[in-house]
Amino acid sequence: MSKPRIALVVGSTRATRFADKPAAWLMEKAAARDDFTLEILDLRDFDLPMFDAPASNAWMPSTDPKVIAFQEKVAEYDGYIILVAEYNHSITGPLKNAFDQASVVGAKKPMGAFGYGGVGAARAVEHLRLIPDALHLGPERSAVHLAAGEFMKVHPLGANGAMSEVDAILAPAATALFNDVVWWASATNTARAA
16 A cells, blocks of 8 residues: 555635745655655645535535536545644634535545644634534544744744744654554555455
């Protein structure tokens, strides 16, 4: 069996987003491993309309070519790590819209999270964990939370330092997240193949 392909879904699309910095750090951490491949799936790269189909693709096929292209891309992966910004105690609108557009293509695959913000996007990550239940995704317990003082060390509104300044704090959580997502991706790949 080949190595699992995991998508790092960048959930913020704002021009001024912070997401690119932790995404690059997580990609660097993943590159040091040989048991999976991590690829960026940036919601900015998809011009997804707001969900307005008569029903989700769980009940009827999508017809919008942009939505179909997104669904086909999402389906390529064996699991997902969602890079989560916290907006008003929840996930971003574009991220929720993306989940609504691709209801079944990630079914029976694991999903982990990396949250960032004042409280490490803890509330957004908790909210995020409710969504996969409806989509037959498996939310992982392990997550990375870039919070408080560590967040301000690397954020442009704080010291704007390099992610290496918070590496010692975040690396153990990233390892646990990778371990969980890879284990479940391998297990679900085997089960789906059978």
